[in-house]
Amino acid sequence: xxxxxxxxxxxxxxxxxxxxxxxxxxxxxxxxxxxxxxxxxxxxxxxxxxxxxxxxxxxxxxxxxxxxxxxxxxxxxxxxxxxxxxxxxxxxxxxxxxxxxxxxxxxxxxxxxxxxxxxxxxxxxxxxxxxxxxxxxxxxxxxxxxxxxxxxxxxxxxxxxxxxxxxxxxxxxxxxxxxxxxxxxxxxxxxxxxxxxxxxxxxxxxxxxxxxxxxxxxxxxxxxxxxxxxxxxxxxxxxxxxxxxxxxxxxxxxxxxxxxxxxxxxxxxxxxxxxxxxxxxxxxxxxxxxxxxxxxxxxxxxxxxxxxxxxxxxxxxxxxxxxxxxxx
Numbered sequence: 001x002x003x004x005x006x007x008x009x010x011x012x013x014x015x016x017x018x019x020x021x022x023x024x025x026x027x028x029x030x031x032x033x034x035x036x037x038x039x040x041x042x043x044x045x046x047x048x049x050x051x052x053x054x055x056x057x058x059x060x061x062x063x064x065x066x067x068x069x070x071x072x073x074x075x076x077x078x079x080x081x082x083x084x085x086x087x088x089x090x091x092x093x094x095x096x097x098x099x100x101x102x103x104x105x106x107x108x109x110x111x112x113x114x115x116x117x118x119x120x121x122x123x124x125x126x127x128x129x130x131x132x133x134x135x136x137x138x139x140x141x142x143x144x145x146x147x148x149x150x151x152x153x154x155x156x157x158x159x160x161x162x163x164x165x166x167x168x169x170x171x172x173x174x175x176x177x178x179x180x181x182x183x184x185x186x187x188x189x190x191x192x193x194x195x196x197x198x199x200x201x202x203x204x205x206x207x208x209x210x211x212x213x214x215x216x217x218x219x220x221x222x223x224x225x226x227x228x229x230x231x232x233x234x235x236x237x238x239x240x241x242x243x244x245x246x247x248x249x250x251x252x253x254x255x256x257x258x259x260x261x262x263x264x265x266x267x268x269x270x271x272x273x274x275x276x277x278x279x280x281x282x283x284x285x286x287x288x289x290x291x292x293x294x295x296x297x298x299x300x301x302x303x304x305x306x307x308x309x310x311x312x313x314x315x316x317x318x319x320x321x322x323x324x325x326x327x328x
Contacts, residue, residue, distance in 0.1 A: 030310040041298040097292035118277035125197035133208035141216035159206025185274035215247035256312040
């Protein structure tokens, strides 16, 4: 009698299928997070004590035809779930609604230049924070001096616990008012972005450096690092070839989570330095009760955070198969 043979899938096929399933699950989780967050913000603003049509009219006498068109376009008077579905349908077409304060001006016309401005000054801030965190962590992670270790921990604690407005006040006092080296406010030249970028980068650099430093310290205790040291490899070679690649993944995940914090921190920094970005637009919209603009900023912040988290999750699954269970 012939023995039945069990088909065993190749390991590469199992790994590929597992990774695709992991990508699908990560995408579903990201989309559900985006939907829940935007729905919560939408409901919170829709139940505000104000009639949307009255706010859109901004004191004008509405033409009945225009009022009917607005009701149909945005679903005013429909159940809240129907209004949300209409909003998301319009959002996918690039329609964020109409501004209340600016008398029916499209929100996208307000948020697009503000978002460009925020990205313009936050990219160097994020790059400066990442470069500083890597340099500081690589310099101090494997130190054997207790004094250097204590001083580094003390400086990092001060760095990520100091509020942005305190950092901004110190920077303006020193470099603008005392030394007259940098301008206080404005966006006319790239040098105007130096102070806000440093103000954003310092607390972020301290937070990222603490994470990377802890990861590197843990990696230096691993057997493969000790083996490399026993083989006579230089400290720089061990750091760049063994320690840093293994500590990079948790560091990248923390970087992705900090993107949402960057946009949130822009609210205060852009107000201090008079930068016409998303943060200052959101503050003005809150004070003016311009709810469509507030909702648009919330959607943009949530989308940036979810997209960056999804990207890092997919990268983590690609670089480390153990995350999606392909290691058996």
